[in-house]
Amino acid sequence: MRVALFVTCINDTLHPDTGRAVITLLERLGVEVGFPEEQSCCGQPQYNTGYRHLTEPLVRRFDRAFRDYDYVVTPSGSCAAMVRDNYPRIAERAAAEGRDGRDLADAAASAVPKTYELTEFLVDVLKVTDVGAYYPHTVTYHPTCHGLRMLRLGDRPRRLLEHVKGLELRELPGAEECCGFGGTFAVKNAAVSAAMGADKVRAVRETGAEAVCTVDNSCLLHIGGMLRREGAAARPVHIAEILAATEATTKAGAREPAGTEGSRR
Amino acid sequence: MSGTYLGMPAFPAAAASSTQDARLRANLRYATHTIRDKRAKAVAELDDWARLRAAGAAVKDRTLRHLDHYLEQLEESVAAAGGQVHWAADAAEANAIVARLVRETGEREVVKVKSMATQETGLNRALAEAGITAYETDLAELIVQLGDDLPSHILVPAIHRNRGEIRDIFRERMGRWGRPAPEGLSDAPGELAEAARLHLREKFLDAKVGISGANFMVAETGTLVVVESEGNGRMCLTLPETLISVVGIEKVVPTWQDLEIFLQLLPRSSTAERMNPYTSMWTGTTDGDGPRTFHLVLLDNGRTDTLADTVGRQALRCIRCSACLNVCPVYERAGGHAYGSAYPGPIGAILTPQLRGTASELDASLPYASSLCGACYEVCPVAIDIPEVLVHLRERVVQGGKVTRRGVKTVLKPAKGHAAERAAMRAAGFAFDHPGVLRAGQRLAGRTRRLHPRRLPGPGHAWSDTRDLPPVPAESFRDWWRRTRGEERGK
Numbered sequence: 176m177r178v179a180l181f182v183t184c185i186n187d188t189l190h191p192d193t194g195r196a197v198i199t200l201l202e203r204l205g206v207e208v209g210f211p212e213e214q215s216c217c218g219q220p221q222y223n224t225g226y227r228h229l230t231e232p233l234v235r236r237f238d239r240a241f242r243d244y245d246y247v248v249t250p251s252g253s254c255a256a257m258v259r260d261n262y263p264r265i266a267e268r269a270a271a272e273g274r275d276g277r278d279l280a281d282a283a284a285s286a287v288p289k290t291y292e293l294t295e296f297l298v299d300v301l302k303v304t305d306v307g308a309y310y311p312h313t314v315t316y317h318p319t320c321h322g323l324r325m326l327r328l329g330d331r332p333r334r335l336l337e338h339v340k341g342l343e344l345r346e347l348p349g350a351e352e353c354c355g356f357g358g359t360f361a362v363k364n365a366a367v368s369a370a371m372g373a374d375k376v377r378a379v380r381e382t383g384a385e386a387v388c389t390v391d392n393s394c395l396l397h398i399g400g401m402l403r404r405e406g407a408a409a410r411p412v413h414i415a416e417i418l419a420a421t422e423a424t425t426k427a428g429a430r431e432p433a434g435t436e437g438s439r440r
Numbered sequence: 441m442s443g444t445y446l447g448m449p450a451f452p453a454a455a456a457s458s459t460q461d462a463r464l465r466a467n468l469r470y471a472t473h474t475i476r477d478k479r480a481k482a483v484a485e486l487d488d489w490a491r492l493r494a495a496g497a498a499v500k501d502r503t504l505r506h507l508d509h510y511l512e513q514l515e516e517s518v519a520a521a522g523g524q525v526h527w528a529a530d531a532a533e534a535n536a537i538v539a540r541l542v543r544e545t546g547e548r549e550v551v552k553v554k555s556m557a558t559q560e561t562g563l564n565r566a567l568a569e570a571g572i573t574a575y576e577t578d579l580a581e582l583i584v585q586l587g588d589d590l591p592s593h594i595l596v597p598a599i600h601r602n603r604g605e606i607r608d609i610f611r612e613r614m615g616r617w618g619r620p621a622p623e624g625l626s627d628a629p630g631e632l633a634e635a636a637r638l639h640l641r642e643k644f645l646d647a648k649v650g651i652s653g654a655n656f657m658v659a660e661t662g663t664l665v666v667v668e669s670e671g672n673g674r675m676c677l678t679l680p681e682t683l684i685s686v687v688g689i690e691k692v693v694p695t696w697q698d699l700e701i702f703l704q705l706l707p708r709s710s711t712a713e714r715m716n717p718y719t720s721m722w723t724g725t726t727d728g729d730g731p732r733t734f735h736l737v738l739l740d741n742g743r744t745d746t747l748a749d750t751v752g753r754q755a756l757r758c759i760r761c762s763a764c765l766n767v768c769p770v771y772e773r774a775g776g777h778a779y780g781s782a783y784p785g786p787i788g789a790i791l792t793p794q795l796r797g798t799a800s801e802l803d804a805s806l807p808y809a810s811s812l813c814g815a816c817y818e819v820c821p822v823a824i825d826i827p828e829v830l831v832h833l834r835e836r837v838v839q840g841g842k843v844t845r846r847g848v849k850t851v852l853k854p855a856k857g858h859a860a861e862r863a864a865m866r867a868a869g870f871a872f873d874h875p876g877v878l879r880a881g882q883r884l885a886g887r888t889r890r891l892h893p894r895r896l897p898g899p900g901h902a903w904s905d906t907r908d909l910p911p912v913p914a915e916s917f918r919d920w921w922r923r924t925r926g927e928e929r930g931k
Contacts, residue, residue: 182917182918184872184878186917187882187916187917187918188882188885188912188916188917189910189912189913190910190913191913191915191916191917191920192913194917194920194921195917195920210918210921210925212875212918212921212922213875214875215871215872215873215875215878216868216872218872220865220868221865221868221869222831223812223831223834224834224838224861224865225807225831225834225835225836225837225838225839226835226838226839226862226865226869227831227835227839228839229865229866229869232869232873233869233872233873236872236873264828271750320811320812320813320814320815321814323814324813324814324815324817324818325814351815352769353769353811353813353815355769355811356811357810357811357812357813358811358812359808360808360810360811360812361902361903362899362900362902362903363452363808363902364451364452364455364770364808364809365452365456365902365903365905365906366452366455366456366459366460367452367455367459367770367773367774367809368811369459369905369906369907370459370465370773371769371770371773371811372906372907373906396907396910397907399908399910400903400906400907400908400909400910401906401907401908403907403908404906404907404908
């Protein structure tokens with residue numbers, strides 16, 4: 176089983192800790208993970224803003240980068256959803272426009288079945304829910320929209336979190352409501368995005384949890400940015416960083432838990 | 441607000457002001473959350489909801505594919521049952537037909553049962569210009585009309601008003617339109633409803649002409665169906681001598697058997713009711729029973745053009761239940777008026793730019809009035825993939841492309857105001873397709889990270905006004921990988 180990490184452009188550039196956490200976690204579970212450097216961005220920001228044609232080279236690039244792998248694992252619900260929902264569509268539209276969409280169709284056919292969001296890969300492929308993690312903190316879980324409604328992750332992330340030793344899960348009121356990030360929506364409709372974010376942040380603070388966790392750093396960029404602007408104690412943490420933490424790593428050096436150091440300071 | 445959506449600002453500007461209206465936010469939050477929870481319970485009662493939904497979508501798709509056939513069948517059936525059918529290519533033609541038909545009766549007043557199609561065409565204003573007064577009889581439409589306001593929701597047009605505001609409108613305005621509000625009217629729901637009943641009763645009993653829309657038209661028999669919950673529709677449809685119905689051409693269904701699907705989907709999705717309270721159906725005219733004269737005005741107004749778009753056409757399946765509005769986090773914060781159309785919310789964001797085009801700044805901004813969270817698609821009883829159509833229309837705005845306008849295929853130019861974004865997207869596209877360039881950019885950002893400002897200048901302030909910027913790490917993931925693991929083997 177050849178497994179590759181698709182780290183995503185946001186994690187690569189802004190949250191390398193999340194990528195490192197996926198490597199740590201999967202290697203701890205006995206999986207050898209590759210990182211083909213040809214990978215870059217799934218194309219979602221361009222596609223969702225209306226620049227579908229600009230995503231076509233990225234569809235081909237994704238396929239080239241991961242063609243030799245059996246599984247592509249990504250710590251992002253929305254990037255996984257981009258590949259699975261929109262790559263076939265991009266090929267169909269190219270063909271409908273009278274262009275030869277066969278290479279795009281081939282790329283989509285190859286990419287779609289092997290692309291997994293991290294919690295799907297753990298629960299559905301590796302068939303584990305107890306990954307041996309230790310994270311002695313109160314955590315609330317925000318199910319991101321693309322994880323919830325496009326990938327239908329269901330209770331997979333929750334089942335993984337429930338098996339983390341020391342972790343106390345706090346219910347998030349209105350959990351299924353969008354946080355207001357929405358990619359370029361956050362700047363194109365900044366007022367509405369901020370109003371949605373303010374409600375989400377209030378809900379997070381109401382739980383009293385030390386950390387808010389999601390399967391997507393893009394949503395956390397928005398939620399975390401607002402939490403920090405408000406000077407709130409709750410911090411954003413990607414689920415991979417929680418699942419990668421163990422008693423050894425917690426005792427070894429990290430006076431602070433994952434999510435407070437490195438990329439997020 | 442003065443009864444027209446013309447000249448309204450683009451969605452982001454309108455929403456920037458409405459999100460600051462604390463009372464509006466509170467009214468909308470309470471109302472939409474109440475109705476969305478009830479809908480979820482009503483839908484969960486049916487084991488076969490997913491199949492009903494698929495059937496509803498399939499029937500609509502099949503009918504739209506053969507729309508010409510079913511419309512001609514409908515015209516024949518309505519004529520055979522004693523009705524007269526008129527075809528209106530656009531809003532102006534529909535309004536002119538209705539004004540002429542009313543004038544021919546010699547009447548100067550009409551009663552209306554709430555109709556989205558006549559909101560879309562701006563019929564009340566056109567009738568006023570022709571010297572005809574139209575009285576809205578739906579409770580919420582009455583509140584909107586008395587308040588010289590605009591509807592902000594498909595099903596609950598006065599959702600932006602609370603009880604206190606409604607009491608004030610009734611007290612101040614009812615007398616100008618007819619029977620005044622009772623002395624000492626309070627904001628108790630029962631008293632408000634009774635004031636409206638008394639006020640409207642006079643209108644129903646005097647009216648010689650009624651104007652309606654329709655939720656469905658059955659092609660095989662020429663039967664029209666109005667689904668409502670107050671009984672005002674039943675009054676408007678049965679008491680007047682002349683009935684004029686203005687209906688969008690996409691409202692046709694082939695048979696009564698098809699209707700059975702939608703009469704289950706619609707009430708549970710819209711009002712969370714198992715069965716709709718007042719379902720009125722009529723077929724042409726019947727001697728001694730109801731209106732003597734029946735006119736059906738079939739409205740196109742951009743629908744045929746919409747049908748020509750293979751991605752966007754699914755918007756024509758819409759049965760106007762408003763479930764998408766009630767779950768939409770953007771609608772909940774921005775309110776319906778920001779959408780500048782009779783069709784607010786997610787469905788409006790895909791319908792308006794197709795019916796009206798994307799030429800105006802407002803219409804071009806509507807496809808972006810969404811975080812693409814997908815809640816609308818999930819609740820839509822006819823499975824309209826609203827996020828898919830939103831993204832499709834964003835593409836039309838920034839790139840232009842082939843569209844059909846008034847039956848003629850044309851090529852749209854990209855909308856103005858996206859040049860900087862287009863350049864940025866192209867530059868990002870180049871970097872993402874050249875990982876060496878991406879790596880160089882990441883390293884530059886990493887080395888200069890101590891110099892990054894806390895708040896961004898220029899357009900970036902839209903982000904940093906309310907959120908802190910993420911700190912850029914010293915080392916990107918790909919640099920860490922190369923440093924610690926070397927080149928990926930075989931790559």
